[in-house]
Amino acid sequence: MNYVIIGNSTAAVGCIEGIRAVDTKGKIVVISDEPHHTYGRPLISYMLLGKTDEEHMKYRPDDFYEKNKVDTILNTKVVSIDKDKKSVKLDNGKSVKYDKLLVATGSRPFVPPMEGLDKVEKSFNFMTLNDAKALEKAIDSNSNVLVIGAGLIGLKCVEGIVDKVKSVQVVDLANRILPSILDEKGSALVQKYLEDKKNIQFTLNDSVAEFTENTATLKSGKKIDFDVLVVAVGVRPNTELVSEIGGEVRKGIVVNTKSETSIPDIYAAGDCTVSHNIATDEDQIIAILPNAYLQGEAAGMNMAGEEKVFDNSVPMNAIGFFDYHIITAGAYTGDKYVVENGQEYKCLFTKDGYLNGFIMIGNVSKAGIYTALVRNKTPLSEVDFDLIKDSPQLMAMAKSYRDEKLGGAL
Amino acid sequence: MKKVWVNEEWCLGCHLCEYNCAYANSGIDDMVKALKGKTINPRIRIEEGDSINFAVQCRHCDDPICVKSCISGALSKTDGLITIDQSKCVGCYTCVMACPYGCIMPSEEGPMQKCELCTKNGCEPACVKGCPNNAIVYEER
Ligand SMILES: Cc1cc2nc3c(=O)[nH]c(=O)nc-3n(C[C@H](O)[C@H](O)[C@H](O)COP(=O)(O)OP(=O)(O)OC[C@H]3O[C@@H](n4cnc5c(N)ncnc54)[C@H](O)[C@@H]3O)c2cc1C
Ligand code: SF4
Numbered sequence: 001m002n003y004v005i006i007g008n009s010t011a012a013v014g015c016i017e018g019i020r021a022v023d024t025k026g027k028i029v030v031i032s033d034e035p036h037h038t039y040g041r042p043l044i045s046y047m048l049l050g051k052t053d054e055e056h057m058k059y060r061p062d063d064f065y066e067k068n069k070v071d072t073i074l075n076t077k078v079v080s081i082d083k084d085k086k087s088v089k090l091d092n093g094k095s096v097k098y099d100k101l102l103v104a105t106g107s108r109p110f111v112p113p114m115e116g117l118d119k120v121e122k123s124f125n126f127m128t129l130n131d132a133k134a135l136e137k138a139i140d141s142n143s144n145v146l147v148i149g150a151g152l153i154g155l156k157c158v159e160g161i162v163d164k165v166k167s168v169q170v171v172d173l174a175n176r177i178l179p180s181i182l183d184e185k186g187s188a189l190v191q192k193y194l195e196d197k198k199n200i201q202f203t204l205n206d207s208v209a210e211f212t213e214n215t216a217t218l219k220s221g222k223k224i225d226f227d228v229l230v231v232a233v234g235v236r237p238n239t240e241l242v243s244e245i246g247g248e249v250r251k252g253i254v255v256n257t258k259s260e261t262s263i264p265d266i267y268a269a270g271d272c273t274v275s276h277n278i279a280t281d282e283d284q285i286i287a288i289l290p291n292a293y294l295q296g297e298a299a300g301m302n303m304a305g306e307e308k309v310f311d312n313s314v315p316m317n318a319i320g321f322f323d324y325h326i327i328t329a330g331a332y333t334g335d336k337y338v339v340e341n342g343q344e345y346k347c348l349f350t351k352d353g354y355l356n357g358f359i360m361i362g363n364v365s366k367a368g369i370y371t372a373l374v375r376n377k378t379p380l381s382e383v384d385f386d387l388i389k390d391s392p393q394l395m396a397m398a399k400s401y402r403d404e405k406l407g408g409a410l
Numbered sequence: 411m412k413k414v415w416v417n418e419e420w421c422l423g424c425h426l427c428e429y430n431c432a433y434a435n436s437g438i439d440d441m442v443k444a445l446k447g448k449t450i451n452p453r454i455r456i457e458e459g460d461s462i463n464f465a466v467q468c469r470h471c472d473d474p475i476c477v478k479s480c481i482s483g484a485l486s487k488t489d490g491l492i493t494i495d496q497s498k499c500v501g502c503y504t505c506v507m508a509c510p511y512g513c514i515m516p517s518e519e520g521p522m523q524k525c526e527l528c529t530k531n532g533c534e535p536a537c538v539k540g541c542p543n544n545a546i547v548y549e550e551r
């Protein structure tokens with residue numbers, strides 16, 4: 001069996017480990033246009049922060065490819081898939097044949113058209129190790145940095161650089177920060193923390209009308225001078241390889257719970273796909289690392305012939321700034337249970353007898369017990385909700401659950 | 411694989427396992443020096459209730475969601491044992507978000523810590539050895 005994987009990141013690694021759990025013999029080829037050994041993409045901000053380095057960022061050990069008998073073709077782009085000949089064409093003109101193909105192409109930065117952007121000499125995205133290295137070279141203690149985008153990626157970039165530069169300003173079209181994972185109260189708390197602790201200046205509800213080399217003029221008329229620009233407005237999934245050959249794409253590549261696309265023998269996983277969010281019962285792109293791994297793993301096992309479904313996708317995020325941590329999961333609809341205490345904030349959302357989502361800020365200890373209730377759709381009738389709403393604990397679970405998981409009398 | 415199991419009918423809630431865990435993982439030979447005057451941060455934790463108590467530590471899950479969620483590859487599974495390479499951990503809390511039992515927590519130094527069944531301490535699980543009521547056992551099930 002010839003397995004070919006496009007991409008060399010989380011979904012690809014999940015796929016390799018999934019294949020090897022079933023088939024130790026088949027040939028695996030990994031093709032990526034990035035030149036590096038697989039690395040944890042979210043670590044690029046921690047590298048700038050000094051919490052890790054290129055060596056420690058490796059997502060799997062040095063001998064990973066060798067041990068799993070994987071051939072890598074790095075620094076090489078796949079330009080097209082031939083679904084009839086079952087081969088992929090590379091940008092060096094060569095082709096590679098497959099029996100089973102995984103598309104794990106992730107996403108790329110979305111840069112909206114902005115007047116004068118081409119005049120900005122020091123302009124960066126923040127998606128890859130090379131982006132982070134280039135940004136690191138461009139900044140010093142005198143830099144004034146402007147970040148466009150107050151979402152997860154923009155603000156992690158801010159955390160990575162704020163102590164290395166003179167000032168950081170953030171501009172976003174939305175009226176609050178981290179709108180994809182926080183409610184209004186949560187956004188306000190985290191914004192205040194970043195302003196007070198690191199003097200980060202936010203301009204919300206506004207966007208750039210025009211750039212000159214070192215100045216951004218916003219729609220409101222406000223002018224911001226900067227030396228270095230980071231554009232982190234959003235990402236777009238890399239779906240073209242599949243859409244060009246008639247595969248179904250709706251924002252992301254459409255896959256079933258076995259990670260199969262609409263084209264035979266072609267699978268897809270990770271940030272390039274749409275997932276079914278079980279908390280909202282809607283399809284959406286769930287661009288988080290655990291989702292990429294689990295989908296990739298399911299793809300790999302199915303490619304190798306063992307049936308494996310991944311059917312409990314939910315958005316779930318852990319994000320922190322310095323020592324202030326946030327954990328969220330699920331959807332924020334239903335009845336609210338709120339606890340506020342200074343910098344700490346917790347909000348639980350219950351709906352139709354389930355914990356449908358939660359936000360925890362400040363105190364996030366044991367959050368995974370809540371996450372499991374959301375992911376497993378545990379009926380709250382089986383849980384002592386009065387106990388668990390105060391703090392995540394196994395004491396609130398059914399005794400039979402504890403006996404099974406922790407032991408119980410034999 | 412052998413794991414630590416708790417019988418909640420027998421657990422006294424005496425917290426001795428927590429102290430033995432902190433001592434075993436301190437790297438210090440003298441128990442008094444290791445623990446005296448310190449707030450312990452053990453990897454095994456007692457949950458206390460009105461009528462029952464029980465100790466909780468990493469379940470060394472067959473399908474470890476912490477490993478699959480870890481953004482750095484710091485967590486891994488070898489022969490059923492789930493371990494952490496603290497030099498790779500960046501303290502992002504994704505594993506805290508994911509662990510269904512609340513069994514992974516920050517160490518004093520920053521990176522996460524979890525029960526590794528005393529495999530790095532050169533002994534059998536110290537919590538089990540010190541349990542006065544045999545409420546926790548280390549066995550294959
Ligand atoms: C700064 C930052 C911080 C993040 N923080 C977190 C976090 O804390 N927690 C979390 O859960 N998630 C986080 N994420 C998201 C997480 O990184 C992604 O969900 C995850 O990397 C998705 O993995 P993937 O394998 O689907 O795709 P990707 O990691 O995007 O990898 C896809 C790879 O395929 C390559 N590729 C694409 N097209 C081709 C082609 N035609 N030929 C060859 N190669 C190709 C790309 O170059 C890329 O290397 C963060 C992302 C960023 C950018
Ligand atoms: S830390 Fe939690 S999720 Fe990971 S193996 Fe242990 S119990 Fe399972």
Ligand code: SF4
Nearest residue numbers: 480499500502503505
């Ligand atoms: S805190 Fe450390 S061990 Fe946990 S997910 Fe993040 S990098 Fe991995």
